[in-house]
Amino acid sequence: xxxxxxxxxxxxxxxxxxxxxxxxxxxxxxxxxxxxxxxxxxxxxxxxxxxxxxxxxxxxxxxxxxxxxxxxxxxxxxxxxxxxxxxxxxxxxxxxxxxxxxxxxxxxxxxxxxxxxxxxxxxxxxxxxxxxxxxxxxxxxxxxxxxxxxxxxxxxxxxxxxxxxxxxxxxxxxxxxxxxxxxxxxxxxxxxxxxxxxxxxxxxxxxxxxxxxxxxxxxxxxxxxxxxxxxxxxxxxxxxxxxxxxxxxxxxxxxxxxxxxxxxxxxxxxxxxxxx
Amino acid sequence: xxxxxxxxxxxxxxxxxxxxxxxxxxxxxxxxxxxxxxxxxxxxxxxxxxxxxxxxxxxxxxxxxxxxxxxxxxxxxxxxxxxxxxxxxxxxxxxxxxxxxxxxxxxxxxxxxxxxxxxxxxxxxxxxxxxxxxxxxxxxxxxxxxxxxxxxxxxxxxxxxxxxxxxxx
Numbered sequence: 001x002x003x004x005x006x007x008x009x010x011x012x013x014x015x016x017x018x019x020x021x022x023x024x025x026x027x028x029x030x031x032x033x034x035x036x037x038x039x040x041x042x043x044x045x046x047x048x049x050x051x052x053x054x055x056x057x058x059x060x061x062x063x064x065x066x067x068x069x070x071x072x073x074x075x076x077x078x079x080x081x082x083x084x085x086x087x088x089x090x091x092x093x094x095x096x097x098x099x100x101x102x103x104x105x106x107x108x109x110x111x112x113x114x115x116x117x118x119x120x121x122x123x124x125x126x127x128x129x130x131x132x133x134x135x136x137x138x139x140x141x142x143x144x145x146x147x148x149x150x151x152x153x154x155x156x157x158x159x160x161x162x163x164x165x166x167x168x169x170x171x172x173x174x175x176x177x178x179x180x181x182x183x184x185x186x187x188x189x190x191x192x193x194x195x196x197x198x199x200x201x202x203x204x205x206x207x208x209x210x211x212x213x214x215x216x217x218x219x220x221x222x223x224x225x226x227x228x229x230x231x232x233x234x235x236x237x238x239x240x241x242x243x244x245x246x247x248x249x250x251x252x253x254x255x256x257x258x259x260x261x262x263x264x265x266x267x268x269x270x271x272x273x274x275x276x
Numbered sequence: 277x278x279x280x281x282x283x284x285x286x287x288x289x290x291x292x293x294x295x296x297x298x299x300x301x302x303x304x305x306x307x308x309x310x311x312x313x314x315x316x317x318x319x320x321x322x323x324x325x326x327x328x329x330x331x332x333x334x335x336x337x338x339x340x341x342x343x344x345x346x347x348x349x350x351x352x353x354x355x356x357x358x359x360x361x362x363x364x365x366x367x368x369x370x371x372x373x374x375x376x377x378x379x380x381x382x383x384x385x386x387x388x389x390x391x392x393x394x395x396x397x398x399x400x401x402x403x404x405x406x407x408x409x410x411x412x413x414x415x416x417x418x419x420x421x422x423x424x425x426x427x428x429x430x431x432x433x434x435x436x437x438x439x440x441x442x443x444x445x
Contacts, residue, residue, distance in 0.1 A: 009325050016333050016355040023348030028398060042341035046293045053297045
């Protein structure tokens, strides 16, 4: 042995420390030089594990980001759904307002034409039996209404008041089997009586077979009887049958008013008290 | 046997890479958990001088490379710590947990002081503030983890030597 055994540790320590110091000195003096061979070796050896770590971390980060994104997306989705719901409600309200305005405009136009005091009422209930067709409105004698007054909608004649309370009135619709309205066919000026037929609509009666009636002819009020003003539409001819026995032809009329969708009506109150 | 001379550098390299890359994630890069330092102390307590010294030298070099620090800095520090550990293990009973914890703490602080001193001498950079901010927490973490890693290294040593580990000096 070159060194005595008791100096072996000191020698080894000195050698290693010296090597480390040489390395430091080399690094300090050659700062700009290329990476050393051993350093490159270690870096190369570290590469697979670093790459694996980075891949794993990347996957983990992506999953986490995706999770966070999904959480954010879910929250945003919930917020947008709520917003959408709110906007839909607003849209419905605006649409309702628009439709109300359209109906009211027609009613006002009607008022100008007829020179009457219109009482606008809201439909609050409907009678749903097959033959008897009536509705309840939220106006009554307290609003100047009385039995017999004609009731119109923006689509034409709806019916007339048959019962009148202080704040509620019943309207017998023109499709009720008890309803009879004096009408005339607009094109041929033929008179007849429009009788309600329940769910089937209306039937125009007492039109002689000699009269020419066509499908699609408008049926308007004749003004006779003193209830309904003249010239307001009630419906159109849906079917004509002259083969039936008897003097008169059978004429089915499709009411112009869609009673299922009736929401507001106007009761025509003659302006007896109006000053000229 | 040549096995330790082939296996240990590889294991040391893997450990250093694991330590500098994976472990740093858990501490958000604020504290460097130096398991390699615990391993150097373990080597000083347990391994024979030549094997342990070379292993510490390599560990330091690997750490220099992995951390991108000045070549030889950690090599020098690890060699110094290894021989200090050898000296301590000759004089005291190195199996006590309190000794392992205390000694690991002191070695970690020593390492910090060496680095501060090195940068002061070489580049005239004052890093005294980092002793409290970086090296003290690092020393606390290392000392807290040292008993656990001593047990782990012991387990590996036993497995490596087929159930016959080297006795503590």
